[in-house]
Amino acid sequence: MTESTGSLASPDRLATAREQFLCTEEFDSGSVRKTILASWSRSRTHQVAADHVVTPFVEDPDLETPLLQSAGAVLDGLQDKLSDLAVSVVLTDDQALVLDRRTEDRALERYLDGVQLARGFSYAEEFVGTNGIGTALEGRQATAVFGHEHYAENLDTLACAGVPIRHPISGQVLGLLDLTCWRKDAGPLLLALAKATAHDIETEVTNQVGLRELSLFSAYLRACRRGQGIVLAVNNDLVMLNDHARQLLVPEDQAALLARAVEALDTQSDRSLSMDLPSGARARLSYTPVSSDVGPAGGVVRARLLQEPEVVAARVDSRLPVLPGVVGTGALWARACHSIGRFARDRKWTVAEGEAGSGKLALARAAHSAATAGAPCEVVELAGGGEWEARVREALGKGLGSVVFRHLDALPAKQQRALAEVLDEARLDARVWGVATVSEGRQDGLDADLMRHFPTSVSVPPLRHHIEDVRALVPFLLAQLGKGPLLHCSPGALQLLLRNEWPGNVAQLRRVLRTVVHTRRAGVIEPEDLPPECRTVVKRVLNPLESLERDAIVRALLDAEGNKSRAAHALGMSRATIYRKIRDYGIDIPS
Numbered sequence: 196m197t198e199s200t201g202s203l204a205s206p207d208r209l210a211t212a213r214e215q216f217l218c219t220e221e222f223d224s225g226s227v228r229k230t231i232l233a234s235w236s237r238s239r240t241h242q243v244a245a246d247h248v249v250t251p252f253v254e255d256p257d258l259e260t261p262l263l264q265s266a267g268a269v270l271d272g273l274q275d276k277l278s279d280l281a282v283s284v285v286l287t288d289d290q291a292l293v294l295d296r297r298t299e300d301r302a303l304e305r306y307l308d309g310v311q312l313a314r315g316f317s318y319a320e321e322f323v324g325t326n327g328i329g330t331a332l333e334g335r336q337a338t339a340v341f342g343h344e345h346y347a348e349n350l351d352t353l354a355c356a357g358v359p360i361r362h363p364i365s366g367q368v369l370g371l372l373d374l375t376c377w378r379k380d381a382g383p384l385l386l387a388l389a390k391a392t393a394h395d396i397e398t399e400v401t402n403q404v405g406l407r408e409l410s411l412f413s414a415y416l417r418a419c420r421r422g423q424g425i426v427l428a429v430n431n432d433l434v435m436l437n438d439h440a441r442q443l444l445v446p447e448d449q450a451a452l453l454a455r456a457v458e459a460l461d462t463q464s465d466r467s468l469s470m471d472l473p474s475g476a477r478a479r480l481s482y483t484p485v486s487s488d489v490g491p492a493g494g495v496v497r498a499r500l501l502q503e504p505e506v507v508a509a510r511v512d513s514r515l516p517v518l519p520g521v522v523g524t525g526a527l528w529a530r531a532c533h534s535i536g537r538f539a540r541d542r543k544w545t546v547a548e549g550e551a552g553s554g555k556l557a558l559a560r561a562a563h564s565a566a567t568a569g570a571p572c573e574v575v576e577l578a579g580g581g582e583w584e585a586r587v588r589e590a591l592g593k594g595l596g597s598v599v600f601r602h603l604d605a606l607p608a609k610q611q612r613a614l615a616e617v618l619d620e621a622r623l624d625a626r627v628w629g630v631a632t633v634s635e636g637r638q639d640g641l642d643a644d645l646m647r648h649f650p651t652s653v654s655v656p657p658l659r660h661h662i663e664d665v666r667a668l669v670p671f672l673l674a675q676l677g678k679g680p681l682l683h684c685s686p687g688a689l690q691l692l693l694r695n696e697w698p699g700n701v702a703q704l705r706r707v708l709r710t711v712v713h714t715r716r717a718g719v720i721e722p723e724d725l726p727p728e729c730r731t732v733v734k735r736v737l738n739p740l741e742s743l744e745r746d747a748i749v750r751a752l753l754d755a756e757g758n759k760s761r762a763a764h765a766l767g768m769s770r771a772t773i774y775r776k777i778r779d780y781g782i783d784i785p786s
């Protein structure tokens with residue numbers, strides 16, 4: 196629904212009402228349309244300047260988006276038709292960042308440059324106040340703003356009509372089409388033309404989505420025809436599963452495989468990996484990205500179950516106690532505990548593979564304690580070179596207990612062969628259990644002779660794949676840090692911890708809690724006690740310089756109660772820079 200523009204008051208009445216609103220005086224609210232009045236109030240809350248436009252600038256906006264590709268031909272056509280008129284055609288992303296602007300009229304073009312309605316600038320309502328772009332996106336509906344209805348004074352000679360563009364399947368707003376002209380030339384046709392153009396772009400998006408999905412579907416069918424295995428195809432809007440996937444995988448396994456496939460979408464490269472599934476199956480996956488004439492279309496995963504069928508059938512009961520010294524009942528974590536516990540009991544040498552800090556060593560120790568309490572557990576660190584051979588011989592020489600070969604993948608190829616020889620010579624019997632920890636995705640590159648000694652493997656899930664275990668990990672780790680019954684988390688703080696991606700896994704959570712216990716020794720941990728990294732949602736591990744910068748921005752934003760301009764000022768940064776960095780670091784602080 197769009198509010199009628201027939202109810203527009205005369206420019207003078209509107210100008211007076213705006214002046215009075217800005218001076219917080221009594222004014223004739225009947226002369227201002229409801230949507231505009233609501234937007235003026237929001238603009239005031241955002242403390243937008245009413246006498247000029249200063250808005251964030253992004254130097255290199257992403258111009259490779261599907262929306263821009265779909266809109267190109269439509270914008271070219273409209274630009275041709277409007278070539279004799281003083282009308283500017285603007286396309287923004289869903290955050291009101293201007294991606295494209297076409298203006299044939301030189302005077303209008305100069306004016307728009309002056310008010311920063313140009314590529315790379317944001318026209319979000321929180322920066323510019325009431326305007327056809329930001330206000331339409333805020334209300335998620337077609338909106339025209341005429342003359343003095345604009346919040347910022349120097350937009351009052353303009354009229355603009357913005358129409359959100361939606362994804363044909365998900366309905367998600369992808370961006371916005373705006374037409375801007377001089378106020379004196381504007382009429383109801385402006386909004387009608389903007390709506391028709393946005394509709395044409397949506398039709399193009401539909402065609403292109405169709406092309407992408409057709410490419411994905413063809414790749415999926417090719418993979419299905421190639422064999423009897425499990426095949427899944429995914430993109431951000433769509434999931435396809437073949438019959439084998441439905442018959443061989445229980446729903447939890449399907450969900451775990453899909454989660455892996457969706458993560459792989461970001462990489463756009465072929466990948467092969469093995470993973471344990473919640474049901475007890477172990478699967479070997481190969482992921483192939485699919486592209487189409489109009490860009491990336493998604494990816495196809497082919498999977499093969501490696502585990503014996505009877506083992507697959509043995510489901511893990513998540514109510515069973517986990518191993519000693521570790522906590523968590525999330526399906527994938529429980530699966531890893533179950534497998535490694537069984538391998539330790541059966542003395543089957545094992546590789547524990549997983550991301551840094553995910554708990555590989557903790558699991559190895561726990562499995563050792565469960566299987567052979569009282570016997571020694573020797574951990575031999577293989578990263579960083581050094582005299583590992585003597586330590587390995589000494590550990591094996593005890594002839595019982597467990598030996599953890601930590602960071603086995605850090606050993607150069609030649610030394611991996613040397614280790615295989617040491618293990619051959621040792622002629623160990625079933626009293627010794629060996630377990631090696633390796634980084635995610637590195638198992639395949641290990642020396643084949645060495646791998647003969649490690650016939651089984653376990654994937655240790657990253658914390659984000661059993662995030663529910665944060666609830667159990669927090670009290671457990673606090674107790675380890677000596678604060679057991681003294682400290683606990685408030686629901687708000689726990690919520691923040693549960694929302695984090697934890698690229699550094701449990702080790703990162705432990706580090707965070709260690710920081711917290713330095714400042715709060717007893718009582719309740721509140722959100723403000725948590726360090727800045729808990730306010731961000733970022734999927735990669737930041738380097739030290741990036742972490743420092745992120746922390747400084749989070750602190751400045753907290754000090755400024757979420758006000759980005761004040762935070763930017765305090766840090767001596769431009770608003771454009773802080774705006775970009777907030778996006779890059781996934782910082783989430785409500786104003």
Ligand SMILES: Nc1ncnc2c1ncn2[C@@H]1O[C@H](COP(=O)(O)OP(=O)(O)OP(=O)(O)O)[C@@H](O)[C@H]1O
Pocket residue numbers: 520521522523549550551552553554555556557558632668671701702705
């Ligand atoms: N489920 C768990 N329950 C209790 N503590 C855990 C759990 N998972 C991990 N931890 C703790 O998290 C920290 C990191 O775990 P650990 O050292 O085992 O990780 P890792 O995968 O071996 O790391 P890296 O590959 O970096 O050496 C340790 O303090 C460990 O005790």
